[in-house]
Amino acid sequence: MDLTWSDGEEAFRADARAWLAEHLATWREQVGGPLSGDTREGFAQHLVWERMLFDHRWAVVSWPDEYGGRGASLWQWLLFEEEYYRAGGPPRVTQNGIFLLAPSIFEFGNQAQRDGILPRMAAGDDLWCQGWSEPDAGSDLAAITSRAVRDDERGGWVLNGQKTWTTRGAFCTHLFGLFRTDPGSERHRGLSYLLVPLDTPGVTVRGFGRLDGDEGFAEVFFDDAFLADVAVPGGVVLGEVGKGWSVAMATTSSERGLTLRSPGRFTATADRLIDLYRSRTESPDPPPAAVRDRVIDGWMKAEAYSLQTLQTVTATVDGRPAGAASSLVKLWWSELDVELHETALDLLGDEAELDGPWTRGWQFSLSGPIYAGTNEIQRNIAAERLLGLPRK
Ligand SMILES: Cc1cc2nc3c(=O)[nH]c(=O)nc-3n(C[C@H](O)[C@H](O)[C@H](O)COP(=O)(O)OP(=O)(O)OC[C@H]3O[C@@H](n4cnc5c(N)ncnc54)[C@H](O)[C@@H]3O)c2cc1C
Secondary structure, X not given: OOOOOOHHHHHHHHHHHHHHHHHHHHHHHHHOOOOOOOOHHHHHHHXXXXXXXXXXXXOOOOOOHHHOOOOOOHHHHHHHHHHHHHOOOOOOOOHHHHHHHHHHHHHHOOHHHHHHHHHHXXXXXXXXXXXXXXXOEOOOHHHOOOEEEEEOOOOEEEEEEEEEEEEOHHHOOEEEEEEEOOOOOOOOOOEEEEEEEOOOOOEEEEEEOOOOOOOOEEEEEEEEEEEEHHHOOOXXXXXXXXXXXXXXXXXXXXXXXXXXXXXXXXXXXXHHHHHHHHHXXXXXXXXXXXXXXXXXXXXXXXXXXXXXXXXXXXXXXXXXXXXXXXXXHHHHHHHHXXXXXXXXXXXXXXXXXXXXXXXXXXXXXXXXXXXXXXXXHHHHHHHHHHOOOOOO
């Protein structure tokens, strides 16, 4: 196996590195902060950054040119991600669109959906949030009760129900969600994957604060909201009516396995952890050897994730989707993120109690084992679907 990058790939990396160094500095100067992207003001600042990325065709590098990308390979996308996090690029506030919904639109969407939805998503003109969880359906997603009833006369669907934990929902313009379209159906049958503009009459979005005070979540209510078939280009149903579960499972596979949390994010954190460790070795109270071992362990695990992802990309390029194996990937990155940040806090000692990037990063890392499907559920999937163990 040859793990070296080609000259073309190295040139692509160098371009990305140079562009990021210059433009991240410009953006920071322009917005003068920036604030957290989970606040209204911070979100607007991050959109300025998204538009800079888009204008220079760095927003969605692996998408075709006509949708705002540069037709880069998945390998080049990995290199871009590495450079992005190494340069200290901010969280992508467009992530639920570009990393979760978009792969499913490429796979299941019709041509009009691709042409009409993807360029606006890449430009940050339409901002998508994920409407799956409900007050009584989180881990057990097939228990959702939000429903869509067909209205042929008016040409659309009447939506009722409630979604919750909708990341950045209060700042978004559109929602992709699962709704029960066959009233007699149960569990994962009879669901459809709908694309809903949030300004549809009858839809109410109510943002709410997290423990850290940021308004990063929303509840979305549907009260006889009429969703016209033509509300989005190509129609509001992604995939077939009643077959939403399989589209949703493809989305979760992207979310857990490749696109949402690429290795670059963790290798950059591991490198920063090493810098932090080095900065502490000169102090009068240097860290004990056991902490050094944890720093090295974290770095090795981030490298291991990087190497493992090369396998995932090879399989994806060969047309072999990750499927249930993406649950193992999700377990790895979410637990690694907690470990890296906990080690940093131990190195910081009392300083960890002050608000700073490591402390904020640690707080967010604690949600990793919950979002994208809890780690308990990922272990169940691995046990049942990969190891073939009995369900009880
Ligand atoms: C930061 C963050 C962002 C999120 N963003 C979104 C979003 O944008 N859109 C969206 O739709 N949702 C989002 N969610 C919601 C997330 O998908 C749910 O929180 C998650 O699926 C768990 O559901 P729940 O909170 O209802 O917990 P529950 O399902 O009630 O689970 C509670 C506990 O019981 C455990 N448990 C449940 N069932 C089993 C079982 N069968 N076996 C073993 N243990 C079990 C769980 O692992 C968990 O520890 C987000 C969550 C977080 C933390």
